[in-house]
Amino acid sequence: MRTVPRWRAAALLAAAASALLALAVARWAAVRYEAAFARRSAATTAAYLALVTPPAPLGADYSLQQLFIQTRSLDALPGWTPSVEVYHGTAPLLQPGAPPLSRLVLDRLRGQSGASWGRGVALAPLFDRDRWEVVGAVAIRPAGIAPGWLGGWTLPALALFAAAALGALRAVGGEWERVRRALRAYGAAGVLFGAAAYANVQQAARASTDQWLADARLLMQESSARLPQGRPTLADLAPLAGGAQVAPGDSATTRPTRQSVGGVPSAVVEVRLSSRRWVELRTAPAEAGAPPWLALLLALALIGPLAAWVAVWVEREAARPQRLRETAAAWWFLAPATLHLAVFSFAPILLAVYASVHRWSLVEPERPFVGLANFAQLVRDPVVWISLRNTALYTLTVPVTMVVALGAALALGRRSWAARLVRTAVFLPFASSVVAVALVWQWMYHTDFGAINWMLSLAGVGPVDWLGNPNTALIALMIVSLWVQAGYQMTVFLAGLQAIPRDYLDAARVDGAGAWRRFRTITLPLLKPVTLFVFVTGIISSFQVFTYVYVLTGGGPGHATDVVAHQLYQAAWTFLQFGSASALSLLLFVVLFGATWAQLRLLERRVTYD
Amino acid sequence: MTKAGERLAIGLALLATLAMVLPFLYMLATALTGEWEAFRYPPALIPARAHLENFPAALTALPFDRFFLNSAILATCVVVGQLFTSATAAYAFARLRFPGRDRLFLCFLSVLLVPALVLLVPRFLIVNALGWVDSYAGLISTELVSVWGIFLLRQFFRTIPRELEDAARLDGAGEWTIFRRVVLPLSKPALATLAVVAFVDQWKSFLWPLVIARSTEMQVVEVGLANLHGLYYANWPYQMAAAVTATVPLLLLYLVAQRYFVRGIEMTGVT
Amino acid sequence: MASVILRNLTKSFDGAARPALRELSLEVRDGEFLVLLGPSGCGKTTALRCIAGLDEATEGEIHIGERDVTRLPPAARDVAMVFQNYALYPHLTVRENIAFALEVRRVPRKEILRRVSEAAQRLGLAELLERRPAQLSGGQRQRVALGRAIVRAPQAFLFDEPLSNLEAPLRSELRSEILKLHRALGATMIYVTHDQVEAMTMGQRIALLYEGRLRQLGTPAEVYARPADVFVARFVGSPGMNVLHGRGRAVEEGGSVVECGSLTVPVPLEHYEGEIELGVRPEHVTLGATEKGVGNAEILIVEPHGAETLVHLDAGGQTLVARLPGLLELRVGDRVGVKLDKRHFHFFDASGARLA
């Protein structure tokens, strides 16, 4: 086939693009972390200088000489890595020969609160003692945060990737088993390569947090050495900490560590201010936000193998253009549904998993990783257990409704107009508005003026506070559910009964079997798949009951009618805790998995037997 | 059957009919009662005078015209969307041969494994990220594909004789023409079933509109009804008047399209 | 109009153990009426669908006219096909059914009108144009299917057992109608059937297919008179040829005899030794008194047909059929003498291939 070289060339190009893109993105991400470190570090250094530099005799500006001394001494700090330059106004202090800062840049620094980044240098404004006027700038050029383009394991992984790519492309058009093996190796190499590239990003993220913590620690300790006794106070140190927390601490490690603080993973370092004064510096670890890069890098690294796979496939199919055409047509037809399912069904599942291990609220911008804390909190919450128990109790309506519905189906299966009328009536509740039904039942359940209590009073039973009494509220809801679902289930059963060949029943009748016997030995066994279907779908839908609870009781009284769906709704839209709502969703998924699995098997059977 | 048994059956059937229909009659009766007349004991099924004014009053207490419009827009758009996406996907699954077809179909079916409630929160987060909260886009977008619809139509398409498509293919028709001019016209009953089921589902849907629609102008009838319940807690005639109005379109649809209703349900459970 | 040439056409369905077609080579001449004949499941439909492009050939080539169409989609091959179950679009009227192909190909309206009414005239459908397929009888439906095919004036017509859903009288009527069409249009037609009466009466040539292979290609007379192998011999004719399994033995006075069951048949073969299949058509078998002829046989079944009588015989374990003129008084269980007309013997070797 003439098309082979073309596809092979395309796949080769894709491999190169895949590798380059992954490397570039990894590098870019690492540099972003480096920049984040430098910006933070510049701001901290500026705050440090503002704290320790004595003022000039007049005004709030600093003494130029002092500023120079303080800056010079930074380089002498043991463990200090970045290279610093301080501008007073626009003039560089340490290297007087260096070009001055442009006014424009300084003006721009005035307009913003944080530090800026450009050309490998972070610039933070240096405020005067009153923290009012910008009198200069601190420039930080970071070193050693981001690994190089091919640092870490990237180079060997890249070599492996390239070798696998060439191997796969050489195999194209050859023996199928070999091609498959080569493709698989290529895919594995892609994953490895993506992971290696990600390792660099992760390392840069970690290093940016650690390096800043270390530098901030140094500066805090240094400031405490330079300031008179009793200072710096925690308030003095706050500007140095930037967005991080400063808390009283105790002596522990002096290297940055990762700890869980109140369920939130944090990066922590202990700062010794004097022999008995320790503070703890805490910040969100940057690497907690890194995993999305993994997804991106893996996707990029897999472009190559994917392209090779397509090339192999097209090459194989080139001999069958008809099939190729049909496949292309099929994908056009499938595109709308597939894209929609990807975005609105599959992505949400992944997102639910992701959100469930984060503290995720719509109002807070921070979404820290919290591990299984959301789940732990759910399991410890008694209300969750109560709602689970209520939901389980509520599903007891399913078998009861089924008995009623099956009875109705058996009685109303006839072709007479009367039977049809009754069937229509029984189906009415299911065919009408859910909230309207809930409202009329609430009205009928009314303690003093409701129709139900009035009827009961005719029988001499005293007024029951149906929805207000914790003992009856759930039962009241279940009655509504039965009333609505009976019509639906009856219809399914009727269809199932109609599918039973009459001959079987007639044969049994000829054999002298009575009605009950016919039902037991013929109807019921043949109805089993339908019964199973009704049961399983009934369980699944009643586990998700929400509207009746929301309208009729709001989960009350107490938590007597609180169900899982209501809990979930409250967690997300009352308390805005989307992380824990996601965790609850997943919990529900797990609880229901058996039922849904059974449902899928039923469907599958219908798919394969048709 | 014996005479006595027959009588018993008739009695039970009457009782069942009564139990099913009475709440609706009660709803209608209360909707026509005066505000204070409702709190009468014993309750009266027939009000002294038909308080028809309850209807305009209840329906303007909240902008129900807008709610009905929203429900109609939601249901119609979803019906059109589901018909389109289900039919196209089902055609590919039923009639086109391509590698991985059966696996992909199972993958589609596996979406049914995920209860709707599980998807609620993450779907909301996605719609929120897209900036579609409190908009028609948010209300509609998540509902545009129904795996059940795809399944239903696929089963139906497979009953259409293959030769029809082959004949069309020889006649020079492309896949799209075959789909549009042969398969779709022959699938009208199945499409009608899907349309009716989707419409009713959307009209009755509550939780998703509840969380997506924030402003009053974006509410649908069901949520509006629940809100009315909160606002006019003690005014049962108003609530019942609104409830009657909300139910009428569905009951009308049911009475007109009962065949498709029933067939839709049968198809979920049996076939 | 064009010739249709198959070269080494092989078709394997995914997941099937055996290929449905194996190295089928066949040339259908321009304007020829060729019948593809074979038992159920032999691959006739598959061959037709491959020619039409509905199934993709696994190997081999297909040429229609000057063009290699092996990799072309059905629409580009310019052939028309008539299906066994008519495959009329149920939602369209007869007129729309016939016009569909022209509409899809964007033929101008006027032209469509003209060609549809012409086709309808030719097939006597003018009265039915506004009906739907459900309102037509089987014969009418098949006529509409024919109309749908001829309105396109395609390079070749493919028929897949178009008459097998019809009753016998209708069948012969439509048979002559199709032949009339063939003469009028001078078109290349490939006609699939498993009914050999159809094949013998309609085909200019017959291609015999068995288990995906071409067994014989020839005029009806050739296929009948000189079957290429045992399978063809047994399949063609009703009832098919008697094929007796026996051993050949040379005899002193020259020639050989074949011993099969209770029969010992002298045959005009020079010194043949070993296994042999001896074929003789039922009309070349006559009965006589015992011990006259080549041996005795027992009468198993007697089928009086009126003008002729079929007699099934058991000759020592070998069954054979005799076709005798007129109504005969024969009793089941009687022993009779068997005579074979040695001018009409066919010989096949043990593998079934024709000898000489």
Ligand SMILES: Nc1ncnc2c1ncn2[C@@H]1O[C@H](COP(=O)(O)OP(=O)(O)OP(=O)(O)O)[C@@H](O)[C@H]1O
């Ligand atoms: N789509 C398919 N997938 C797998 N095998 C198939 C397919 N279509 C046909 N076959 C097989 O190919 C062989 C030939 O089938 P084909 O339909 O061509 O036979 P036929 O000669 O037309 O028989 P009939 O006279 O019954 O119509 C059969 O063994 C059949 O089982």
Ligand SMILES: [Mg+2]
């Ligand atoms: Mg066939």
